[in-house]
Amino acid sequence: MGLPGDPFGAPTTASVTMAVSGLAPDPINTLHWPRWALIVIAVAAGALLLCCAVCCCRCCRYRHRSKKPGHKEAVGLGSAHSITTTHLVQPEVDDLEPGTARQWGRLQLSLEYDSGTQQIKVGLRQATELRAAGTVDCYARASVSTQPGHRHETKVHRDTLSPQFDETCSFHVPRAELPQATLLVQLLHFKRFSEHELLGELQLPLGTQDLQHVLELWHPLGPPGSAQSEQVGELCCSLQYVPGSGRLTVVVLEARGLRPSQAGCFVKVQLVLQQRKWTKAKTSTRKGTAAPYFNEAFTFAVPFSQVQDVDLVLAVWARGLHFRTESVGKVWLGARASGQQLQHWADMLAHPRRPVAQWHRLRPAPEVDQALALQPRLLLSRPRP
Structure with a gap:
């Protein structure tokens, strides 16, 4: 072994340590971090990696579920027919008619023709299922086309959608004019300080009715027509x-x-x-x-x-x-x-x-x-x- 000052001798341990420390200093030894700080950093890094892994798993599951409805579209119609009843898909015609009649309401009236006096008696019985926003003050107006100047109006029935009229009126209609005569019954909403609102009407050709007997039937009301144009003020x-x-x-x-x-x-x-x-x-x-x-x-x-x-x-x-x-x-x-x-x-x-x-x-x-x-x-x- 040479002397410490010998240039031709081997380097000493102190000189090697000084050389290494000067070329590549150790950051841990330089900062002098305590051991508990290193443990906290390691735990935080592990938690961050764990969160990233969980998010990746959830994204994969969401993509997998979004593809499932595409597989359901390939199911045949046979399974759908097994859980669907026919009357819900296509109702019968008899079931549709009452719903159409309830759109404007229904009116019950009776007809009786006296051949001796040539008078037709119209009995206004009742109405039901009127179409209105809330209850109305309803009354009925009846007339015959062969007597345009003769009308009959019932009493006003307050706060109802099913008024009970129970009134009878008569019109003079000769037998020769029966095939051309038409009975017009209008239901109106009474308003004291404004124009009365027409709720629905019934136009019944008398020539198509069997007036040999007393008839008492329910008739569906139609939409309001142009009968109000006859008013003169x-x-x-x-x-x-x-x-x-x-x-x-x-x-x-x-x-x-x-x-x-x-x-x-x-x-x-x-x-x-x-x-x-x-x-x-x-x-x-x-x-x-x-x-x-x-x-x-x-x-x-x-x-x-x-x-x-x-x-x-x-x-x-x-x-x-x-x-x-x-x-x-x-x-x-x-x-x-x-x-x-x-x-x-x-x-x-x-x-x-x-x-x-x-x-x-x-x-x-x-x-x-x-x-x-x-x-x-x-x-x-x-x-x-």
Whole structure:
């Protein structure tokens, strides 16, 4: 062995250690990390690797499940038929007909024809399953095509979709006109201050019915038709009766739906006592409008003992382009009236000293005159209150 300072001798241990430490220093020995820190780093690295492995496994499973429905598409239709019943796929025709009838509702009525008087009696029994959003105030209107001016309206039934009418009306139809006659029954939703809503209608040709016997059948209602186009307008009026003083106050408010070609219109208010004309009044003329606004009040002395014998007739008259006065339509109110006109009169008597306003459809003047059956006018002394 040579000396430490001998250049030709072998290197000593200290010199080798210094050389190695100078060329490749140990980071662990340089940083002097404690042992517990190394353990924490190792555990964190193992946990990270474990999480990556779990995520890879879940991704593989998801891809495997997403491919399974593709295999189900290859299943034949035989297994599907084994768990599916025929009546759920294609219902019978008999099962479909009641559902179609319930779309607009059903109406039960009876028909009876009297050959001696040539009168056909129409019994409006009841309706059910009406199509509406919630309950309605329903009433029925019946007419025959051979008598366009003759109509019958039932009472208004409140808050129901299955009204019970139980009313009978008659129409004069000669036997020769039966094959061409058609019975029209309309069901309407009564609205006091707006246009009545048509819920459904029934058009029944009388020539196809066996009128030798009394018929009472259920009929499906159809969608609303164009029968409302026959209306000639509406009139709004208010009624107030004071039993103590015997004062009947009639306020003509406004009209709507009149023909715009009419130069001017006015309203005649007439009282009929015992089927004879008694007293009358007239509003001022409104020109150049199809919806005139009057707001004029008239007071009549009607004792309480005669209020059931009085008929109130409101007639709308118009002057045409040639200044010729013609009747547009009439509204008949009173105890002998029917439908909503009778209901308005009953509401007035049920709420004394309170004005009750309501819209009414104008009816042709000949129809009202025929229903009133007015007798020749006689000089009657006006009753004193």
